[in-house]
Every structure is written in C-alpha cells, then in structure tokens.
Amino acid sequence: MLLDLNALANIDDIKTKEIDMQKEWGGNIKIKAFDFAHQIDFEKRKKEIANDASLILLMIQLSVVDDENNLMFNDETIKVLEKRNSNSLLKVFNECLKINALDDKGIENKAKNS
Numbered sequence: 001m002l003l004d005l006n007a008l009a010n011i012d013d014i015k016t017k018e019i020d021m022q023k024e025w026g027g028n029i030k031i032k033a034f035d036f037a038h039q040i041d042f043e044k045r046k047k048e049i050a051n052d053a054s055l056i057l058l059m060i061q062l063s064v065v066d067d068e069n070n071l072m073f074n075d076e077t078i079k080v081l082e083k084r085n086s087n088s089l090l091k092v093f094n095e096c097l098k099i100n101a102l103d104d105k106g107i108e109n110k111a112k113n114s
Contacts, residue, residue, distance in 0.1 A: 016069065019095050024088040031063045031092070033099045038062045056093045057081060063096040 015033040022028065034042060042062055049055045061078040065071055073081075081089060097103040 014069075015099055016065070017095065017099055019092060021088065021092070024085065024091070029092065030065050030067070030069075031096055031099055032065045032069055034062060039100075053082075056089060059096045059100075060089065060092055063099070064092070 014035055016030055018028045018030050020028055042058065045058055046055055049058060057078050060081065061073040061075075062071065064073060094103070
C-alpha cells in the first residue's frame with residue numbers, strides 16, 4: 001500500500017510510557033519519545049551544556065508530557081525540578097534514555113543495525 005501525505009501526517013509512531021512515581025512523588029508521570037524536531041533540538045542543545053545536571057534536566061524537559069502529549073516543561077518551568085530528589089530525577093532520566101533508545105542497550109542495537 002502506498003501512503004499518501006494524509007496517511008503519513010496521521011501516523012502515531014511516537015512511543016509514550018507512564019512511569020510509576022507513586023513512592024517518590026505520589027503519582028505517575030508520562031514520557032514521550034522524541035519526535036524528529038525534539039531529537040534535533042536535543043542534539044543541538046546538548047553540545048552547549050556544561051554539566052550533567054543540565055543535560056539530565058534537558059532530557060526530562062523534552063520527554064515529560066501531559067495527558068494530551070504536550071511537553072510539560074519549558075526552559076523556565078524545568079527549574080522546579082532542581083529542588084527534587086536526585087534519585088527520583090535519575091529514575092525519570094533513565095526511563096527517558098530508554099524510550100529514546102539512548103541507553104547502553106539502545107546504542108548497542110543502533111550500532112548493530114548500522
């Protein structure tokens with residue numbers, strides 16, 4: 001079947017996942033894999049980042065979404081997470097890496113397929 005522009009525009013191929021943060025924050029959060037624009041934004045902005053903390057927050061900023069799959073954080077509101085427990089943030093960050101295939105396993109699979 002040959003896809004037309006309308007079919008391509010309506011494909012839902014971006015993974016989402018709820019992360020159980022009940023113990024840490026009293027509820028769940030939802031993350032979304034990068035679309036192409038966010039992947040490019042992430043790659044561009046990570047080159048300008050001077051420390052690991054800022055990289056972690058950027059990954060979370062570009063991955064955590066609300067119920068309608070809109071990004072929850074912007075450059076200003078992401079700062080609220082600077083005062084959260086580091087283990088909680090690392091849990092979210094690691095899930096963001098996994099959904100975007102940027103963890104060790106995802107990188108290994110990409111290398112095998114290239």
